[in-house]
Amino acid sequence: MTPSSALTDPSDLTALAARLASVESRIAETERRLAAAEDELAILRILGSYSPRVDSGDAEGVAQLWTEDGVYDVDTGRLDGHDGLIEMVRGDAHQGLIAHGCGHVPSLPVVLLDGDTAVATGYTQLVVRSSRPGRYTVLRVTASRWELERRGPVDAPDRGWRVVLRTARAMTDDGEGRQLLARSREG
Amino acid sequence: MTPSSALTDPSDLTALAARLASVESRIAETERRLAAAEDELAILRILGSYSPRVDSGDAEGVAQLWTEDGVYDVDTGRLDGHDGLIEMVRGDAHQGLIAHGCGHVPSLPVVLLDGDTAVATGYTQLVVRSSRPGRYTVLRVTASRWELERRGPVDAPDRGWRVVLRTARAMTDDGEGRQLLARSREG
Amino acid sequence: MTPSSALTDPSDLTALAARLASVESRIAETERRLAAAEDELAILRILGSYSPRVDSGDAEGVAQLWTEDGVYDVDTGRLDGHDGLIEMVRGDAHQGLIAHGCGHVPSLPVVLLDGDTAVATGYTQLVVRSSRPGRYTVLRVTASRWELERRGPVDAPDRGWRVVLRTARAMTDDGEGRQLLARSREG
Numbered sequence: 001m002t003p004s005s006a007l008t009d010p011s012d013l014t015a016l017a018a019r020l021a022s023v024e025s026r027i028a029e030t031e032r033r034l035a036a037a038e039d040e041l042a043i044l045r046i047l048g049s050y051s052p053r054v055d056s057g058d059a060e061g062v063a064q065l066w067t068e069d070g071v072y073d074v075d076t077g078r079l080d081g082h083d084g085l086i087e088m089v090r091g092d093a094h095q096g097l098i099a100h101g102c103g104h105v106p107s108l109p110v111v112l113l114d115g116d117t118a119v120a121t122g123y124t125q126l127v128v129r130s131s132r133p134g135r136y137t138v139l140r141v142t143a144s145r146w147e148l149e150r151r152g153p154v155d156a157p158d159r160g161w162r163v164v165l166r167t168a169r170a171m172t173d174d175g176e177g178r179q180l181l182a183r184s185r186e187g
Numbered sequence: 188m189t190p191s192s193a194l195t196d197p198s199d200l201t202a203l204a205a206r207l208a209s210v211e212s213r214i215a216e217t218e219r220r221l222a223a224a225e226d227e228l229a230i231l232r233i234l235g236s237y238s239p240r241v242d243s244g245d246a247e248g249v250a251q252l253w254t255e256d257g258v259y260d261v262d263t264g265r266l267d268g269h270d271g272l273i274e275m276v277r278g279d280a281h282q283g284l285i286a287h288g289c290g291h292v293p294s295l296p297v298v299l300l301d302g303d304t305a306v307a308t309g310y311t312q313l314v315v316r317s318s319r320p321g322r323y324t325v326l327r328v329t330a331s332r333w334e335l336e337r338r339g340p341v342d343a344p345d346r347g348w349r350v351v352l353r354t355a356r357a358m359t360d361d362g363e364g365r366q367l368l369a370r371s372r373e374g
Numbered sequence: 375m376t377p378s379s380a381l382t383d384p385s386d387l388t389a390l391a392a393r394l395a396s397v398e399s400r401i402a403e404t405e406r407r408l409a410a411a412e413d414e415l416a417i418l419r420i421l422g423s424y425s426p427r428v429d430s431g432d433a434e435g436v437a438q439l440w441t442e443d444g445v446y447d448v449d450t451g452r453l454d455g456h457d458g459l460i461e462m463v464r465g466d467a468h469q470g471l472i473a474h475g476c477g478h479v480p481s482l483p484v485v486l487l488d489g490d491t492a493v494a495t496g497y498t499q500l501v502v503r504s505s506r507p508g509r510y511t512v513l514r515v516t517a518s519r520w521e522l523e524r525r526g527p528v529d530a531p532d533r534g535w536r537v538v539l540r541t542a543r544a545m546t547d548d549g550e551g552r553q554l555l556a557r558s559r560e561g
Contacts (some may be wrong), residue, residue: 048484052558110235136512138323184239297422324511371426
């Protein structure tokens, strides 16, 4: 073997570099798509978390799902910020309901993601123990539009999705619930 | 330093090429798995979209979830294609229901994916405002089997999942709902 | 061109190797994150599978969602292992219910994943046909805590998620349902 036969052909290196560039591009695209799937799952987790927290009276846990300045705009009263949410959970009306036995049962929602913002639309049924033993009564069917944001620096430890505005309206003949649901196709 | 010591050892290049081939294989497998997870999320979005659309009277939005030749086979009547779906949403029965106040509340479904086809099985509760103020009545508990397909060329802009056949049966003593649910383990 | 000009510069190879190492690290991290997303979807599938199986009387299908030694601890009676689950599904109480017409309707749960264990918390409504035609009655709103594990060798064909313990309590004034939901934030 002559020394030259042992030398690398630069065209091999060029080909390798091209394959590597292709892989780099594919991994970047895969990371982006995966992040979106993770975001969608994270938002499902937030919606799935609300009800166990509110039905167990976990006021702090409920508040933490919202941003500090988040709003829960529900037809029975508008709640502002963590204080408003905590007050609602600790209030007599809610405490009476959960002591009696109830579930704010969440449906499958539809999540639309757009970068660092998202909208999820779904239903909650408020079902409470009836005065008739072994029976429950549906008190509310509520349409919910959850507007969420991811805030803060990319590397912040507490960076994550939070609810900025949840708008909830009972499905009645006033049409407000229908109008909320009609916006489910918008981001 | 002699010139030869500065030359690349071809065995280094061979090792690099082997590592690159391994990465190429892993990224291909990762892309395949990620696509399946995205498909499952896309199908959850379709099922989660139906109810807000139907309860807000968005006839076109409902129809667009199905293929042009898609069928909604429900015990109260079979709907064929987009025209059939649009007619149902715009019909007096449905319009009366949504004007009064109701929710077609979707449960968590189970999605089974198989390439470009999928089956999702779940429940819908039809809950309407009662004549007693502040009460809702469950009119139907419906089992649904959604058969979906992804059609069209791989690079078509409107390529995506659509419902080909949704079969829905109320859970009654006729056993049809049970038979539908019994098929939830089939792809 | 002199021969030497055609020779590869070893520094190019070093740069390529560094880029490849970076890609290897990114693909490993992506595989890890994707596996977690797949796990979360797999757990949603298990929770979504239970109800169609139990409501269609598929006793074996229900049992297979649990480990062999899995437990279903429900306020109406504790079920041990596959035999206990199969017996429940085949028992007169359950058979009577599903013959009459009912749905064990699952809500959106919250899934918390931790390696090879996971906890999912959600609700089930048991809704049955009423004696009044065209009406359904909610008999139970049940809080469920599903504790799941993935067992067995990494390459075992039947490796997968199974329920180890499902604890279910009706939402009544005894506070047990609330206590179960209060644990939804724990892994």
